[in-house]
Amino acid sequence: MDSENTIFFSYSRDDSEFVLDLAKNLRQAGAKIWLDQLDIKPGARWDSSIEKALAKSKTLLVVLSEASVISHNVMDEVSYALEENKAVVPILMEKCEIPFRLRRLQYADFSGDYKTGVKTLIDALNLDKEVAKNLADVTTDKPAKPIKKKEERITQPPHDSEKPQNFIQDKNNQKPPKTWLVESIIVTLFCCLPLGIVGIINATKVESRFYAGDLKEANRYSADAKKWTTISFWTGLVIWVLYIFAVASGIVNEY
Structure with a gap:
């Protein structure tokens, strides 16, 4: 993985539909991204794969939502990126309490119009002109509002601090x-x-x-x-x- 311009996605599993859509758009536009659900090979250990990818990436793209801002794993990834002087770019997927450590950073706002969010993301990531143009082109047909989150849980291993459903039921x-x-x-x-x-x-x-x-x-x-x-x-x-x-x-x- 080319660490010079790879973008690492940090997010809550509750926001998977929005994140997958955005990640695929960025990759289609020519940006080098890393997303656990797309890039971890079958049989690989999730935790070690995520740690290695984060260490090698130059930019951390953190998707902010009500679920992600209370996720210990997401905040740990943010803390690590800041401590390692990596570029951290927040994406406001929905209105939520932005963590203190991220409030002074320029963020891309997807909480309203999707196309406006893409424009602010291009500026926040400082994408080159070709990638920026391609990203704008592939998102021309996107809906005005962000993709709504699915209610059901994803069955893959959790990336954030959300417990699997069977764990929640039996935790007591x-x-x-x-x-x-x-x-x-x-x-x-x-x-x-x-x-x-x-x-x-x-x-x-x-x-x-x-x-x-x-x-x-x-x-x-x-x-x-x-x-x-x-x-x-x-x-x-x-x-x-x-x-x-x-x-x-x-x-x-x-x-």
Whole structure:
């Protein structure tokens, strides 16, 4: 992916219809865009693919709506882009409370007329003349109002912090997997520092993935945290036993 001018889409899944339509228009016009629903290959891990694409992209295009402004994942992507000095271009899809960190940025307004939104987007993205002309041409037949959001949920993995429907229904009966955070910290302090740190890193991701609705990933991080914590414990124990044996045998001095 060409990071010099690739545009990364950050959005809420609730706005997928609008986002897909706009992304396809931009790509058809000649702009280089990256959108998870269009560019993640079958079998690829969604989280790692999104992270790599965001890191390589120069511009983040964040679609603002009532759903996206309360999405932790969308706001995390915005924060990362700002911290990495990437260009951040907000799109106001509908009237909503614009996050403080984005209020001073020029945004494209699609909350009223679609064609007017395209014009402001061209200016905000600073598209070259050919791409801008092509984008204006491919949107000439678009409706005056933005595409209305679908009521039903998308069944693909969530890009934002919205929980899958089955997770919402069962959340009161579910608890996050064991994090192993306390155990990994203890073995890191008293046993084996490098391996324990790996356990801590995995442990800190368990609850965040669970509350993001990704139970599969939460279980994976929990299992990895347990694995590295266990490895660290037994490695440290073996080292201590060997050390005590060496001291007792006079192979090494205790002090």
